[in-house]
Amino acid sequence: MNTKYLDLLAQKYDTEEKVVTEIINLKAILNLPKGTEHFVSDLHGEYQAFQHVLRNGSGRVKEKIRDIFSGSIYEKEIDELAALVYYPEDKLQVIKNDFNKEEALNEWYKKTIKRLIKLVSYSSSKYTRSKLRKALPSQFAYIIEELLYKTEENGNKEQYYSEIIEQVITLGQAEKLVIGLAYSTQQLVVDHLHVVGDIYDRGPEPDKIMEELINYHSVDVQWGNHDVLWIGAFAGSKVCLANILRICARYDNLDIIEDAYGINLRPLLNLAEKYYDDNPAFRPKTQADKHTSEHEIKQITKMHQAIAMIQFKLESPIIKRRPNFNMKERLLLEKIDYTSNKITLDGSTYNLKNTCFATVNPKQPDMMLEEEQQVIDKLLFSVQHSEKLARHMNFLMRKGSLYLRYNGNLLIHGCIPIDENGDMEKMEIEGKSYAGRELLDRFEKFLREAFAAPEKTDDLATDMVWYLWTGEYSSLFGKRAMTTFERYFIEDKAVHKEVKNHYYYLRENEDTCHKILTEFDLDPEHGHIINGHTPVKEIEGENPIKANGRIIVIDGGFSKAYQSTTGIAGYTLLYNSYGMQLVAHKHFNSKEEVLHDGTDVLSVKRLVDKELERKKVLETNVGEELCKEISILKDLMEYRYMK
Numbered sequence: 001m002n003t004k005y006l007d008l009l010a011q012k013y014d015t016e017e018k019v020v021t022e023i024i025n026l027k028a029i030l031n032l033p034k035g036t037e038h039f040v041s042d043l044h045g046e047y048q049a050f051q052h053v054l055r056n057g058s059g060r061v062k063e064k065i066r067d068i069f070s071g072s073i074y075e076k077e078i079d080e081l082a083a084l085v086y087y088p089e090d091k092l093q094v095i096k097n098d099f100n101k102e103e104a105l106n107e108w109y110k111k112t113i114k115r116l117i118k119l120v121s122y123s124s125s126k127y128t129r130s131k132l133r134k135a136l137p138s139q140f141a142y143i144i145e146e147l148l149y150k151t152e153e154n155g156n157k158e159q160y161y162s163e164i165i166e167q168v169i170t171l172g173q174a175e176k177l178v179i180g181l182a183y184s185t186q187q188l189v190v191d192h193l194h195v196v197g198d199i200y201d202r203g204p205e206p207d208k209i210m211e212e213l214i215n216y217h218s219v220d221v222q223w224g225n226h227d228v229l230w231i232g233a234f235a236g237s238k239v240c241l242a243n244i245l246r247i248c249a250r251y252d253n254l255d256i257i258e259d260a261y262g263i264n265l266r267p268l269l270n271l272a273e274k275y276y277d278d279n280p281a282f283r284p285k286t287q288a289d290k291h292t293s294e295h296e297i298k299q300i301t302k303m304h305q306a307i308a309m310i311q312f313k314l315e316s317p318i319i320k321r322r323p324n325f326n327m328k329e330r331l332l333l334e335k336i337d338y339t340s341n342k343i344t345l346d347g348s349t350y351n352l353k354n355t356c357f358a359t360v361n362p363k364q365p366d367m368m369l370e371e372e373q374q375v376i377d378k379l380l381f382s383v384q385h386s387e388k389l390a391r392h393m394n395f396l397m398r399k400g401s402l403y404l405r406y407n408g409n410l411l412i413h414g415c416i417p418i419d420e421n422g423d424m425e426k427m428e429i430e431g432k433s434y435a436g437r438e439l440l441d442r443f444e445k446f447l448r449e450a451f452a453a454p455e456k457t458d459d460l461a462t463d464m465v466w467y468l469w470t471g472e473y474s475s476l477f478g479k480r481a482m483t484t485f486e487r488y489f490i491e492d493k494a495v496h497k498e499v500k501n502h503y504y505y506l507r508e509n510e511d512t513c514h515k516i517l518t519e520f521d522l523d524p525e526h527g528h529i530i531n532g533h534t535p536v537k538e539i540e541g542e543n544p545i546k547a548n549g550r551i552i553v554i555d556g557g558f559s560k561a562y563q564s565t566t567g568i569a570g571y572t573l574l575y576n577s578y579g580m581q582l583v584a585h586k587h588f589n590s591k592e593e594v595l596h597d598g599t600d601v602l603s604v605k606r607l608v609d610k611e612l613e614r615k616k617v618l619e620t621n622v623g624e625e626l627c628k629e630i631s632i633l634k635d636l637m638e639y640r641y642m643k
Ligand SMILES: O=P(O)(O)OC[C@H]1O[C@](O)(COP(=O)(O)O)[C@@H](O)[C@@H]1O
Pocket: 198, 225, 226, 250, 479, 482, 483, 484, 498, 533, 534
């Protein structure tokens, strides 16, 4: 190794003892059980349900509480303690209202702090002290450590410990300590979070999910098609931008754009008011708990049409300048007979209904009006200048990728495009043919290139982001074509169907999964593909664990819009040193319900895989990194201290 690096490293490890200590420390960590990985996907803006799953660690928190306290405290107390760990601030409010005497409240604090200390101690048993320290609230780290390392057998220090708790209460710090311990527990039960795509769209609060993820202790993201759409908009793709606005309008979520990200929609509204009217096909899907006035619904309906038409017009030049996208049949505006209001698709002619073609010039249907052009330009400017959106998109780029190989598994939102024989489908880009892993790597490179050059709006990289949203060989879309236009304007449901890639049928076979895992240089006998994107219809008996356990699909429908089809409210996956477990979540009503009734959204667990021997850090990605560090430290030892 270059001695320059070693000299630099020697500045940090400036004595022999420091190097030795670190080597011993890292070696010891390799023998600890692997940390718990938590997988979620398809959050679709459902912040409340997501944060509940995050806070309860898909049932892990309650499991730990039961392990320690079952049989020694009442079931109701178990529920209460769990609710306290999930929502400490809110639960404390409820508790404080229940006690009218300070003494009784202080007794409760004493009892509860002791229980929480036990819980933190138990939850951290497989970690080093240093890792535990990082999970503790910094202002109380010293105190908590004193309490944690007390040895029960030896009664000598009992008085000392009681005094610490007593003082914490007298000095008015009990509440803060309880809150800190609750968050430490949450952090300790899950070591690392994977978000297998689709944070954005359909639901109301994707921005809050992003904030939560930014503050999370350890996380990665595999981009979903909807996430890429938002990245594309920020990276300068006007057609991606039109799509995100259209989807927000469709789901009555324009406040995400206006209030959360501070983007002014006035120009769009003005255009919409001028050219559009009420239209049943464009009325937003209303949310039960949101009371949008009839007047607002009308405005949204108009904006929905205005932005949908801008989207359709913007698609056309991209399709024309990118023949390799193979999307000519999607030049729909040109297939319309504007006098008879009919369209001919694949040889069949259909009547168009609920049309809104006031801005279309039949002679040149994809031509944008000057006003439309200005609207989309202004919107793009605001989007690219939203500080909050910039922060969120930068985070997605930093922590995200198109796919991830992690601890022997392949994490991917959509699919690996394959043909009917299970062979990787090829796409031609700039005269070169790509398939499988190479194709995905090329896609990712384009996305990063587009993001790095937001001022370019119609280069290949930027167009490619839109292709990832809707192209036939996109690993995120996984369908032949997107029938948005048909669903708005044609009655016949047969043309609404989006034909899925063969992957979605062939992934049921173990052979296909073996082939894909091998393509990604993973062990086909032990690795798993972890997928999101397509809601598993549990209601119809579909099993999320497929191909003899080689693939697990965890889109169970966090998205409320999809819960009636799935029959549940989302799957999550846990992978700890004992193996992999799939958790099915029941519908999440509200945080208030958890706080007051103590009831949790019950999770049903299904075993995916059981390790024959407990898996250690040594066998993980992190372990691999640690081994490299050890080897470098050994080089340093030899170079510097063993001459
Ligand atoms: O449910 P909506 O809003 O009509 O959207 C349907 C569109 O969403 C998609 O299903 C993509 O979204 P998902 O990734 O959530 O499946 C498209 O295939 C389809 O055209």
